[in-house]
Amino acid sequence: MDLLEAIKTRKSIRAFKADPVSKEQIEEMLRLVVRAPSAINLQPWEFYVVMGDEKARLSRRLVKLYREKQISCSPGNIKPLSAEFNKRGAESFILMNPYLEKMGMDFNCFVNEGSCNFYGAPTAVIMCLDNAFSEARLVDIGIALGYFVLIAHNLGLSTCPIGLINAYEDDIKEILNIPDNKDVVIGLALGYRDDSSPINEFTSPRDSVDNFIHWID
Numbered sequence: 001m002d003l004l005e006a007i008k009t010r011k012s013i014r015a016f017k018a019d020p021v022s023k024e025q026i027e028e029m030l031r032l033v034v035r036a037p038s039a040i041n042l043q044p045w046e047f048y049v050v051m052g053d054e055k056a057r058l059s060r061r062l063v064k065l066y067r068e069k070q071i072s073c074s075p076g077n078i079k080p081l082s083a084e085f086n087k088r089g090a091e092s093f094i095l096m097n098p099y100l101e102k103m104g105m106d107f108n109c110f111v112n113e114g115s116c117n118f119y120g121a122p123t124a125v126i127m128c129l130d131n132a133f134s135e136a137r138l139v140d141i142g143i144a145l146g147y148f149v150l151i152a153h154n155l156g157l158s159t160c161p162i163g164l165i166n167a168y169e170d171d172i173k174e175i176l177n178i179p180d181n182k183d184v185v186i187g188l189a190l191g192y193r194d195d196s197s198p199i200n201e202f203t204s205p206r207d208s209v210d211n212f213i214h215w216i217d
């Protein structure tokens, strides 16, 4: 697939088949992901790839924790968001809801429990950063995430980034034996899309690019 075609057609997928993704496929993808640029070529990313029974165990524990703690998906803002940002968030919700209604699902339950379950994907990738780095290096992890979702799509796989898991960082580190000096940055659901699910018909909208550009000339 041509790169621009991959960019145009990729989207987050929220229903997966149980079919496993092999270690060979994941290594093939990661060899490409680590071609991403990083400051001073530090390549600060680390990938904990959770599969099989371990992935099922992780999902079960996270769903249970969500039910106990009720920490939901949120933008993680530290000041009130402007009306413009709130409008974009609300729009995604309004547009996704009809697909969830077809499935008889409530939005909050679907997105929060679904995220904790990596939407049924057979593989969960937890991207970590050594805590010796400053927050500036989160940029490098973000770039690698961007590469990852496009490379997976190009190879016929699907993904959904899962930021919700940050709320359960300590639990995830304990469940997966991730060392104390590693920070959990982002999760990724990885697998084959289940096209029998109405939710995968949903495509998120984008604002006009004019609203993002500040020309200085």
Ligand SMILES: Cc1cc2nc3c(=O)[nH]c(=O)nc-3n(C[C@H](O)[C@H](O)[C@H](O)COP(=O)(O)O)c2cc1C
Pocket (backbone or CB within 6 Å): 010, 011, 012, 013, 014, 073, 092, 111, 115, 160, 161, 162, 163, 164, 165, 186, 203, 204
């Ligand atoms: C950093 C980050 C965190 C995200 N966290 C979640 C999440 O926890 N649950 C979820 O369902 N989607 C999550 N997403 C997916 C976004 O909702 C999605 O990328 C956005 O709505 C745009 O849709 P698209 O990816 O289909 O283009 C996350 C995306 C990013 C980049």
